[in-house]
Amino acid sequence: MASSLMDGIARLGRRGLDIIASLGRAGVFLWGALVGAPRPSVGGPLLIQQIYRIGVLSLAIVIVSGLFIGMVLALQGYTILSDFGSESAIGQMIALTLLRELGPVVTALLFAGRAGSALTAEIGLMKATEQLSSMEMMGVDPLRRVMAPRLWAGFISMPVLALIFSVVGVWGGMLVGVEWLGVFEGSYWGNMQASVTFADDVLNGLVKSLVFGVACTWIAVYQGYDCVPTSAGISAATTRTVVFSSLMVLGLDFVLTAVMFGSF
């Protein structure tokens, strides 16, 4: 009985050490990838290619989701606000919700599922087929050649995607609130303009999405790089990417919100 308890504690300790070692490896990995990027003539085209694959190809899912979330917000908001006779505040509500919360968070969750899983699978397969090894043996550092452009592309794409999400959401909210439910268009835009500030709302939202972008891309690329190079290993790594990214985004969101808006 006592020995099984000790075994349990030992296992817990080993798991803790594994996690810390893995965090350390991930940190060294990030450092190695971001320091000393390839020269601009080589790195530029690689970066643009990755921004296209990670960012531009995620546009469709981000725009469609943003549109529907904006429309749902308008419907729900109208039902509640009209009870108090303040349905004219609907523009303000939609814009603040999107810019501060839903834009960065939902975009990051979509990003983890759309781009993050693809990154992990791609890099994992490159590892399994020895492409990363052969690059190393050719004297080309895969951290700089393969990982760095993907990381930077993720960091750059996420804030832009989140911004597009919010803009489309605000427009979707207007479609439902103004065109369908009949809120006065002047008050929709006017209240929004009066209440949304650049520094508090737009900038904080962008900072959030940048943080989420770093977290999601780092997790995705590292999971691919660190995976066991078999089909089961790649599948497990892809799952971990989506699960870890989603949890990380929601956890970080709480922390960031508390720091940014928590001064009661």
Next chain:
Amino acid sequence: MSYCSAKFPVVAGMADSSYILLDDVVFTRGNRRIFDGVSLSVPRGRVTAIMGPSGTGKTTLLRLIGGQLRPDSGRVRVNGHDVPSLRRKDLYRLREGMGMLFQSGALFTDLNVFENVAFPLRVHTRLPDDMIRDIVLMKLEAVGLRGARDLMPAELSGGMTRRVALARSIALDPDLILYDEPFAGQDPIAMGVLVKLIRELNATMGLTSVLVSHDVPESLSIADHACIVSDGRVIGEGTPDELRKHTSPKVRQFLNGDPDGPVPFHYPAPDAQADWGGTLGGGSRRG
């Protein structure tokens, strides 16, 4: 003359007759000791075959030479450089003078044949495009695949994949090529082509070649020098003729392909009678 070796010259006084020198190398992976004091030398300008049963860590040996793995103890010297102690930058520069042919070919699947061969040139040199084109076509011509330049890796057969990978590994005119199981899984024609290529490239380009393989007849037919690795040690070393006359039972079993001998047919197992009698656990029976 290699494009790269000029930047990273041989250490003065170290240009002796062996290109690679392994001295008492110990390497452990997890709990398994893969090498337990391996010492061997690869003569400069020759084809050296490193043979051994599957699972003896032949590929690991190549990775130790290429600096992708570090030994627990012992020395690995390549062209006079102590590989494990090289700084990252110097290691990458040393690798520019090495080519490695992976068992799977390891071509970049998103690039076509031409771009795969051009890759090391584009990364490591600043040659103009038309010169890169000439070099790539020359290398592809050398492996007989100039006409396949526009194909994607997925459209190639196994033998062609390996030949493209070979063209890529000689793109920078290296001094050393490491071949990882070049003959495994090839049909007789593809195997014949590879044997001819390895031999010819070594002669015409003045290379030093190391091939790890368990295909005995092919390896011995092209090697000037051969070693047999088994159980973490070198059990036989010399010219192919010397090895054929070797008296060690392990060497004889490997070269003749005897199913049973010092390397037993059976994986270590508990006593057979007890196992079938059902007194032992394991297998499908939950003990």
